[in-house]
Amino acid sequence: MDDTDPLLLRLRSAQQDVELATQHLEDAVGAARTAGATWQQIGSVLGVSKQAASQKYQNQATATPQALDHIQRELNARAEELFAAVSRSDIEAAHDLMTYATARLLSKRKILKTWQAVTDAVGEHLKIQRTVIEQSGSQNVLTYRLKHQHGEPVGQITFNSRTKITGWVIYLDDSAELPW
Template identity: 30%
Template sequence: MPRDPGEELTAALAAQAAAERRLHHAVHRAREAGWTWEQIAQTLGVSRQAAHRRFQAAADAGAAPAAGAAGRGSWLETALQSADRAVRAWFSGDLTAVHALMTSTARAALPQTVLRQTMQEVQDLAGRCAPPVDLTVHELNGAPLPADPGAAGSRRAVVVRGVAEGEQADPVVHVLLGPRGRVSGVSIRLTDSLEVWPL
């Protein structure tokens, strides 16, 4: 006797939900084992950006602290706050605020005219963009910070990364922060590769 279509649909949905939970768990375990988002994406047959966007909330919880994850007053929290202010200022078009957060060397290398031109190019390619919701912190070579970043030393330069939501494409934003939480460099690209400094 053929199976009832309603039962078959319910069973298929349950199986799909179970498979999705297993997949999220597997991605989380891969991140804990040190896999990069590039490795995970290749295994899943998707782009790095698509994998990161789909699984970041669960998998990055222990691999790369998100905003607010560090203890109050820590150097990491200061770095995340600086990066968040810079990114929000950028996407609101307040280039004066972006410049105010930069080191003098970065301001000289990236005058407001250059920032404005870059902003226009990003808007031409991606459309209007909302700033990234989640920021992750990485070492300069792109590796995730250790689970206890304070154990590896005090203040140091880090790269903060976020994916903005655009109308036509999702720009990836990287902010290079020096040991005092000042912006030393900014990269905004329409690519899902992880920025590594020095460029």
């Protein structure tokens, strides 16, 4: 039998199908984890224990390009929601995006006072100009540059695995050293 035999070509095609399906499965696991699914839930869908699911997919769950793209979109959306809420002084909506502990630390008074200082210095918030997402341990850090009428404040927002805000800093210019 030579390499061009139809049975070997069929075997090669089947192997490629398996590799593609495996990639799709890993991408789906990564997207599910990013969206907050537990290993118990994933294991249940796959018909294995949570430990088996975690052991098999833990390294791939956040490493795939599709999962990273999903994380980027999700965190950018959360940042947009945060700045929209703060711009309209809707601190309750901003607090809904945060963990309970973070919302307590970043009180309504603190947020409004800080945001007022920012808008006094650089004018009204117009948009988020640029973001970069990095993983730091079990958290994701979104570094941003804002566009205001008269300046471009910078800062960072940290998110837990459920995309809740766990920290937020803002600086009037990019000469400040960012904490995360």
